[in-house]
Amino acid sequence: MGDWKPDDAQTELLRRAQGGDAKALNQLVSAYLPIAEAMAHKLFSADCEDMAQEGLMALPAAVSSFDAERGIPFSSYATVCLRNAMIASHRRSRARKRGSGEEKLPYLDGEDGADGASDPQQIVAQREQVSRLMKQAESVLSSFEKQVLSLHLDGYSYKDISRLLHKPEKSVDNALQRVRKKLKYAQ
Template sequence: MQPISEELLQRAAQGDETALAALIARMMPVIRKGAWSAQAPGLDFDDAVQEGLIGLFGAVRGYDPSRGVPFAAYAANCIVNAQRDAHRAATRKKHAPLNDSVPLPEDQAAPGPEELAIASENRTDVLAQIDTLLSPLERAALLASLDGLSPTQTAKVLDRAPRAVENALARARRKLRAAR
């Protein structure tokens, strides 16, 4: 880390953005190193870097050169303390439900009345096609398959050969695909 001049520190404290950017660039290795060790559920690397930057800003405002401590050491201590506090806050038991929860997908909104009406019409159309296009065996094999029964289980229920049920299911699928 390069030494930090008194002039750069004063300019940064007065609000000079270029001086503050230079100060951040010089302290970034300390911030990133602390961020790696501060990571926890609820506190990812980027959040820990932000906490380190907040600690650096506090160090710029609160630094007193008359105490005889170099700014780099004081700032490093402020950065590490800010990241440690954030880590401690993120790992509190009161945050456990948030840290352990699974986010809901944002792109799956509940269907509106229009979508429900369209889906109902489509379902009615499909059921009508099943009734008109399929033979009784094909219909029974398809409905049993939709209920989760295997062809062998369906064959026992319908008192048919398993191969006959498999063929009927294949014919039903082929007819419904062609009807689309």
């Protein structure tokens, strides 16, 4: 992470940034810039500059919410926050495209929705059903299963989800199988 000692210097910068020191926060952001850029390039080679900025915008919140007493290194915590912010930004971007008609709404089981999905009442009913399922999902799915489901519903392939979450495709497939089973029994 740049040219400073991760243990001592980072801990001191973090402490000062949590205390409201804007200069310390700026130093942390500068230190994490290369990490954000590398992560963005690995995950989203096309928009890596924008994605790196999106990730870095999450760093102040990561600094504020970090609790050293949980025993997790700040570098690990910050890296997860950066990646999650980039993925969330990418998902929002895809959702905007979908809303403008550039992309179709993908369904959990890969259905194309051609059976009358242009009927507004049916669309509203489907959205209500998805909303109910998502509420149930919050209580029965693991964090990983929620991430996989969300990315799958956004139209990502198993391969893309695997790459984004740094997990084998088989883990993604297994997670979606568990999601289907859990949601089926939760109804």
